[in-house]
Amino acid sequence: MKNQKTRRPGEVVFNAVLFAFSLFIFWQAYGISGFSSLSSAGTFPLAMSGIMIVTAASVLFRSMRLSVPQGGFAAFRREVLPPVVLIFSLFILAYSMAMKSLGFLAASFVFLLASIWFLERGRFSRALLLSIVSIVGVYIVFRLIFQVVLPEGIIPERAIAAAIGDFLKGGAKP
Structure with a gap:
């Protein structure tokens, strides 16, 4: 230095x-x-x-x-506070407020999509792909493997987890 x-x-x-x-x-x-x-x-x-x-x-x-x-x-x-920091702080605030009503999956997907799109300066297809891959990865690791209960919101996570669990066990029994 x-x-x-x-x-x-x-x-x-x-x-x-x-x-x-x-x-x-x-x-x-x-x-x-x-x-x-x-x-x-x-x-x-x-x-x-x-x-x-x-x-x-x-x-x-x-x-x-x-x-x-x-x-x-x-x-x-x-x-210290350039526009990108202020805008991203607003994204985080909106994400934290949307978590309760939308739930983890929907709020996190929208947050990641908007954040990556903003930081990538308009490369929407890349932002969409990264958001989907990230949410699927987080969901598999935390919800399915570690069985962390995430805020459900508008997406029926329990039904999705049960369907995935049934699929992995060889299908639902009649």
């Missing part, structure tokens, strides 16, 4: 949040079993979160010593 003389927009705030998160993780790790012995369940999480605190503090203090960047909020918005 080159010898940086000015900090990047938002760098101090990000590093402060990272430091606060490290403190929170340390507190959570201490809650596991305190520090009763070196072989207790909380020892490793305490050690790792302690390392996080030291490194986050070091990075925070180093960034605070650098000079303030030029450009103010415009530079922050350009470098």
Whole structure:
């Protein structure tokens, strides 16, 4: 890394949040079993979160010593919150809101299709193929193999899973 003389927009705030998160993780790790012995369940999480605190503090203090960047909020918005990040954040918000009513399969398919289409800049056939392959793969791994119950919504997943299970067992018995 080159010898940086000015900090990047938002760098101090990000590093402060990272430091606060490290403190929170340390507190959570201490809650596991305190520090009763070196072989207790909380020892490793305490050690790792302690390392996080030291490194986050070091990075925070180093960034605070650098000079303030030029450009103010415009530079922050350009470098930290470009339009693609804002649009994708809206996609994620819409996905989380649609999950309950549409269910996992439909909401995830629409989210993936819209996201890939947006990121691929209009290559709809590729977005459609990747979305279908991804949803089928996730469904097989999580719903059929690990038997994770996913929000059902408008697609009758239980009926689909039962039909696939019957098919794999050699067909339904009369």
